[in-house]
Amino acid sequence: MRHEPGLRERKKRETRQLISDIATGLFLERGFDEVTVVEVAAVANVSAKTVFNYFPRKEDLFLDRFPDLLERVASAVRERPEGATPLKALKDEYLLMLEERDPVTGFGDERLTAFRQVIHNSPALQGRVREVVQELEDLLAVLFAEAYGEEADDPDVRMAALTTVGVLRTVNWASARMIAAGESGDALADHLRDLAERLFARLERALDAR
Template sequence: MDEEPSLRERKKRETRQRISDIATGLFAERGFDAVTVTEVARAAGVSAMTVFNYFPRKEDLFLDRIPQAVELLAGAVRDRAPGESPLTALRGLALRLLAERHPLGGVGETFAPFWRVVVDSPALRARAREGVEEAERALAAALAESGAPGPDLLAALVVAAYRTVFAASVRRLMTGDALEEVARDHRTALETAFTALERTGLDAP
């Protein structure tokens, strides 16, 4: 059983989330490039050094879920049930995130304004691409540990499929399509993608 985080660790997480939430609000209101780290720090009641202690780059203030995405993908493979294939575990993760309307799930009420900020900022778009690459590398490492015969190829295919489905749903939300309709189609697209990936046989040792 996982140990409960210490009080110090909980406070660090709360501080990190508070800084990110304040930064996100400022970026959404004024645009990413128009807000400085100093302004974020002032609004959060901390020093700029404290902000950088939690977020190495300004872009990470907004795209703060990248580390979580990396952990979730690799963890789904490493912590899967006995006898469960990596792709089955990854399919389950994708569907769970969607059902929970998780920020990494592809469909949510705040997705449209969030991704408009990303689209409007070259720096955020570049960091998002880097985040995808980080997730792919972590997934490939976990797949290699699992004994999958083509870990690098399978990781690339999984991430590309998920990114494609995710981006399509975000575009629809940004054009005003109904949330529940997009969620339904998103689920269907995920099921189709994972079924196609399973036919490759790349996750069977």
């Protein structure tokens, strides 16, 4: 059962979201490397220390949705229905995120093209993106290991985690190409859902055959 936050926790989340929204707006307007944490704090009417309390690294101001993604992934696998495989639980959660048009999927926010450009222009952000992708892979390895009674460093477990990340990155890559080609709305959503279902099905067959 998922935890329902209390008033204090909700206020902390609201403050965190406010800081992130302001930072993202500034980064999109001026570029990541041209905005300081002190500037973000001033616009948000908080101290720089408060910003760092919520976001230990400047890069995480821009990639603020990643912790939520990790939480959703972990909950989907650990709280999956009886009889469902971890991969089935992940697929269902990802399809739900596509339906919700969660920006983490690379779809659903009209600013995504600009968002990707900010990352492209910042070596610091590119490095952090590589780190968070690795964190996702590591989490998936732990979840698969828990589900199958293996060790997280088992080669088969790592392969399953790596290829699952590959599916998610491929859908995100396809989304960027389709958006650049002018596709949007329900047509884009349908294409991404079909692609995700097809790739997850192929991955499931491959893992079953090992």
